[in-house]
Amino acid sequence: MSSTGSTSPAVRPGGRIPYKWSVLSNTTLGMLMATVNASILIISLPAIFNSLRLNPLAPANVSYLLWMLMGYLLVTAVLVVTLGRLGDMYGRVRVYNAGFAVFAAASVALALTPWDGRAGALWLIGWRLVQGVGGAMLMANAAAIITDAFPARQRGTALGVNQVAGLAGSFIGLVLGGVLSVWNWRAIFWVSVVVGVIGTWWAYRNLRETATSRPGVRIDWWGNLTFAVGLTVLLAGITYGIQPYGGHTEGWTNPWVIAGIIGGLALLVVFAVIETRVRQPMFDLGLFRIQAFWAGNAAALLNAIARGGLQFMLIIWLQGIWLPLHGYNFEETPLWAGIFLLPLTLGFIAAGPVSGYLSDRYGAKLFATGGLVIMALSFLGLLAIPVDFSYPVFAVLLLLNGVGSGLFSAPNTTAVMNAVPAAQRGVASGIRATFQNAGMVLSIGVFFSLLVAGLSRSLPDALHSGLTAEGVPAPVATDVASVPAVSLMFAALLGANPIASLLDTAGVLDQLPAATVATLTSRTYLPHLLSGPFHGGLVVVFTLAAVLAAVGAVVSLFRGGVYIHDEHVHDEDIRADSDCI
Template sequence: MTDTLEAPGGKRGLRGALSGGSDHPHYKWVALSNTTLGMLIATINSSIVLISLPAIFNGIHLNPLSPGNVSYLLWMLMGYMLVSAVLVVTLGRLGDMYGRVRIYNLGFALFTITSIALSLDPFDGGGGAMWLIGWRVLQAVGGAMLMANSAAILTDAFPAAQRGMALGVNIVAGIAGSFIGLVLGGLLAEWNWRAIFWVNVPIGVIGTIWAYRSLHDTGLRRPSRIDWWGNLTFAAGLTGLLAAITYGIQPYGGHSQGWTNPWVLTGLIGGVVVLALFVWIERHVSEPMFPLGLFKIRAFAYGNIGGLLAAIARGGLQFMLIIWLQGIWLPLHGYSYESTPLWAGIYLLPLTVGFLAAGPIAGHLSDKYGPRLFAAVGLLVMALSFGGLLVVPTDFNYWAFALLIFLNGLGGGLFAAPNTSLIMSSVPAHLRGAASGMRATFQNAGMVLSIGVFFSLMVAGLSSSLPTSLSNGLTAQGVPASAADQIAGLPPVGTLFAAFLGYNPIQSLLGPQLLGSLPAANSDTLIGREFFPHLVSGPFHDGLVIVFWLAIAMALIGALASLVKPAKHQAEPAAE
């Protein structure tokens, strides 16, 4: 399709593009607008819950720090991302077979319906949590339909000379959505926790009607049989692996983490074995859901490696920054724990601004000069920002912090569009839906992996220094040594979740009886804004050093992967 192709009978106005003219010059902009809205709403929804968890748990009258409720918290947090990671390849492949627009439109409709159901949660306690988790899983199916096919629709609609720009707008909107959701969630949760789901409904209704009226399949479609065994083994293997990582960060058998839990080990080992079986199946079926031959294309293979590493580093940064702001910096600067989710989102705005500033520009420039160098430079800028965050103190000067996270966002924006263009432009047209799903799988799996990897590293860092810091801090305020040692011996993951949720756990850890036995001045100090942040800031920084060094390594390896040139018999991705 070219820029100037017209339908028989002469030129048509914008109405033609909106109502049926997929061959109209304006159609590509309609496709860009709608798919960008779809990506934005899907990714906003993944993070809007992240920062609204305290309000949600208060709304359904569930204590998120109670040991039995940690699983609810984790599945509320990770269920959406896990289901998206498992399904995007299948849904991208179905788009290749039955029409990318058809699957995309169905996803928009499903996403809207489930948003209504989530806002109408009729239960309290565990029942309310299960209602939200169940409908979030279904909502993730709709979100995966949007994510799996939006890049393929754009790759079909735009010529190679403009593809980087279009994908840049779309992908950066998706990435920025994950940070816009933090601010939006903080604002809406202050009003009513149900509003974080209501906000999706009008956007979803408009987007669904618009998509059904205006989008049309313009790419090649190749009807074929569904690879049921491939689908089943891929879903089972990836679910087992990612679920095991989710439970691995929870305490087990007197250990601070659950990596020795038989169920976790079964999930890890079994997941790897089933995925190995999946690879064998895909190599022996005539029409695989996961065309492994695409990995023979260097741009596709190394582009996805870079995308996976960038997603892990970016996801880890997001969680660490929320803990840093909500649990330490904001309380030290006079903000109440109840207001920290809102202000954490506001203070993270430079990160979003960096994404939005760099993404479309990088996409446009990569169309002219090729995507590889821009993708590599983006990850190098991210690595530089991680290095800067290593040297700032825990109680930092905000403007230095804002500059560093802006640089991180800038690097992410420089990387996102060229990386997507690198991947999508390297594959045959009839496999773009599958390729888009595979790319989204790596990104979504990277976000889930980031929680397991970075939380595990942070807990390991806390385990070495937090017990001593906690015991000394409590006894200095008159808490009996036996009680202080007992509290200090608790798994540090509870302290980490408290910081993540903007809670001060000291009051619930000590209990009213012990607090009542202490002098009033000591009791007030213990439950005040500054005691807990001062207590955990040193151990937190110890864990942060480990986390950010790993993020630097991932960004540098991803930059090297992005620079790998195509084989001599393979065309540069920018060309078509």
């Protein structure tokens, strides 16, 4: 196994910039780029689907949309542990630098997408998966490199800045994607090319290796294989569970989905058994005997599930209902949805570095636990407001949610990274990122399923009665009402007004009176029909999110006091500060 020093030299070779700040600036750029690209496609999808000439209401195209959205997250969730382990073995900086290069190369291929239609969609999905490999290289090793470079009493501040960049990037991507896609959707990838090239040059020039390989180190091939295949199959099964199947509104009865979930869980059990029997495991399950490590990762998983689907729920809420009701055309809603979500980002940016700095002095428990409690209360507030809300109230609740997330993230990450031996910081960082990214994928699947289930119960009747009341023939109204709720929801996510398209396809749009057509295709007609069923789904979703955040707060209480692994004593010994919380 590799051996890593606890800190890097204080000053970068050349003597001008302290090395730790060079590390922080580069890894912050890397995390920002990786997470911006996880969300930038959400807002850009309308422009991409229009350019590729893909119909958002076609059932076959739902899978393209899901894989464009979730493929990147799935790859990062699957690979971060393996890449963190490889960083421990062969050099964290080497793997991190290669991540920048892979990310930049994949971004070039995405920007040069040569086809439209389904071929273009498959090209985008394939290279997004490759881009995810580069992002996983960055995510798996950034926190470990920072932990190597900073002394224990400054790690909270440093990781706080890095975590702010990481999570804020997911919201910055919403606004950036909206602005760039108005000009040209390919620009969202050219930006990644420029940043990736600069980051690659900067990383190779400034970062120096602190992990050294040892002879005789072997890769745990069976552990890597069972983990990668098991997690991929499990998360893919959850992804396809969202899609309609066999006349059902969702795909949870699909034999392939059931087989994927059961098979994926079984392979992960096999992986756990393998890790207890091999001499050099992919990661040491003994890490989970460290109280601060297991409690921090369990709280991170619950936090990720609670907030992972929040972004998508809020975007659908804004784009499909609130913005059209307040005078915004469907084509304009993607950009404005990103702008109206800015309080969430501001709350996180305000709280993240402060909580990281204070946790260096007082420990993680108070801030991480308090942040989850604030998040739970904000979820309860979101489910209490009406669908057609007052924006100041909505903005305050978003701000509180961002503050809670910021209070939790940096202290929790610092506590997890401080608790492990230096030689295992790469794999520990990978495990932390796996819990976070897998939780987000799981959250999207669970939240979407709950929302679609709620919509499917009441939306068909609301659509049918609303259309027939406006003079649409009953058979046509029945056909429109039978369109899967997930298709209507994704059409709203793509900034489209599906009523006009569906009635035009049925051949009745030009047979209706002009006043009726104007009503049915207005920006407010469908949002009014959606508001009631949608609110029922939101109540279920936000109730679950509040419960998960509250359980995460309880788990966070079990992390113990300030725990910093001491490399100068045996692994089982620790330094526990007298100011433990």
